[in-house]
Amino acid sequence: MSSSSAVDVRDLSKVFTRRKGLIHRRRRAALSGVSFTMERGECVAILGQNGSGKSTLVRLLSTLLLADAGTAHVFGHDVFKEPRKVQRLVNRVSVEASFFKKMSAAENLAYAARFYGMGPRETHSKIPVILERVGFPSARRGEAMENLSRGMQQKVALARALLTSPVLLLLDEPTTGLDPRSKQEVQTFIREIRLQHDSTILLCTHDMKEAEDLADRIGLLDRGELLFIEPVGDVKERYAVETLEEAFFAATGRTYEDERTEDDEEREVFA
Amino acid sequence: MASVDTTFTRRKVLRDELVGLYGVVERNLYLTKRYFLWDLAFLLWTIANTLTIVFISRGVDLAPAARNELATKLLVGGVIWAFLGIIFEIVTETVAWERWEGTIEYTFMAPVSRPVHLIGMGVYAVIYGLVRAAAIFIAVVAFIGLHLPHANYGAAVALLAIASISFIGVGMMTAVLPLISPEKGTQLGFVAQGLMLVVSGVYYPVSVLPSWMQWIAKISPATYALRGNRHQILEGAGLAWADVWPLLVIGAFSIPIGLLVFRAGERYAKRHGKLKRSG
Helix, strand or coil: CCCCEEEEEEEEEEEEEEEECCCEEEEEEEEEEEEEEEECCCEEEEECCCCCCHHHHHHHHCCCCCCCEEEEEECCEECCCCHHHHHHHEEEECCCCCCCCCCEHHHHHHHHHHCCCCCHHHHHHHHHHHHHHCCCCHHHCCCEHHHCCHHHHHHHHHHHHHHCCCCEEEEECCCCCCCHHHHHHHHHHHHHHHHHCCCEEEEEECCHHHHHHHCCEEEEEECCEEEEEECHHHHHHHHCCCCHHHHHHHHHCCCCCCCCCHHHHHHHHHC | CCCCCCCCCHHHHHHHHHHHHHHHHHHHHHHHHHCHHHHHHHHHHHHHHHHHHHHHHHHCCCCHHHHHHHHHHHHHHHHHHHHHHHHHHHHHHHHHHHHHHCCHHHHHCCCCCHHHHHHHHHHHHHHHHHHHHHHHHHHHHHHHCCCCCCCCHHHHHHHHHHHHHHHHHHHHHHHCHHHHCCCCHHHHHHHHHHHHHHCCCCCCCHHHCCHHHHHHHHCCHHHHHHHHHHHHHHHCCCCCHHHHHHHHHHHHHHHHHHHHHHHHHHHHHHHHCCCCCCC
């Protein structure tokens, strides 16, 4: 393991099994021998289609999955052997905002913060500040989440992740499904976090422009395999292309017209 | 080197765990507040259900005193059935509700220990269950016009609280079921509730059961809660050691077993990718 790495992933593999009938089981590799490292303060974007294994990677690093093979370390701590230590360092924002819908933004944030040891006095002062920082109107913090727009909910999700001051922030398609304005606001905020905090960011997305704009390095996951992870300029140079889209097709050897296989469909369900 | 300080004193860890436990109770309070009218409707249904049981005593040809005794025995059975149901329901919601709302991944990746998380759910379940049981008891007593001149309510509540330790332990075992089967796991919690009560003499003495069921009754905490509560409400008995020690022993086993079962279930869910909102 590299001692200077914020994230160190070695030969990480995850296979999901699904019952097919009474006897047969189908095994699909969501991740196959993935290795990469991230330096502290770095932002790495992982690109890939649905079912490529991006969410599986995020869930493994979030301690929500156990790997079948390989290792993963976050700031020197083994993700699978020391999950509690890793959990204190990590937080995430995923494509679904995921809140108790009848509870307000402030109540949801307080609930999440309690698990990180933040008492009522601390959340009482910090929640309004963090909501203001993500551009959430303070007057609406007592409103039930179900009454908020998707963009507003995603801002609260960002606030939830930042409230616990994570040193590793996992962003799993944080702008998918947002309208252009909300998307821009969230992206601006991610840039701000990088400038003002000491956070290391792993951004999983299938928005190539977003990846190019925000990340120091780009990785491409395809059918569970990490094809490359390097600065965007190097990627374009390596494949002698102008855009990341072209690099994606050159790296995978597929085109838009190529049909998705049954394996791809199943992988999407699993991964 | 990219080092981050992750050393915490034992005191800090303990404090954080207590804050986490408080957070679980606080969240349940918020949800109860939001769903108050639904909970009220469910309470009315439970009162009606208990009345249907207690009214059986009115159809039996007995002297007034014996009829009053039978009604009280049935009422205690109905109230404990409802109490146990709420405990199992709330503890099982540790997984089920979080999965339904989609928050399960955030909660299970948070640095709070699972025992604290589950005990937090259990503490809230007992508080809520006791308040609800009292409301059912008072409503049915008033409706039927029962006379309970000797009732020792303090001892009855204390015994129910002691029995709750075991109930929470069993609840922890059933709480894992929605992790394994998101669709049907919650309902299986009700199966555990029904099986426990059928062997415990919920509306009848344990002595009427087949002998093999009477053996199972000995390891069911509900047996001692029902027996003790009936003596306390009818005769004004205090906390009887004969009821308390079996409950403490069962509780001492059921909580660790419940935690082990839940831990094994969580590990299975992490291995098979079931710790997610869509199951």
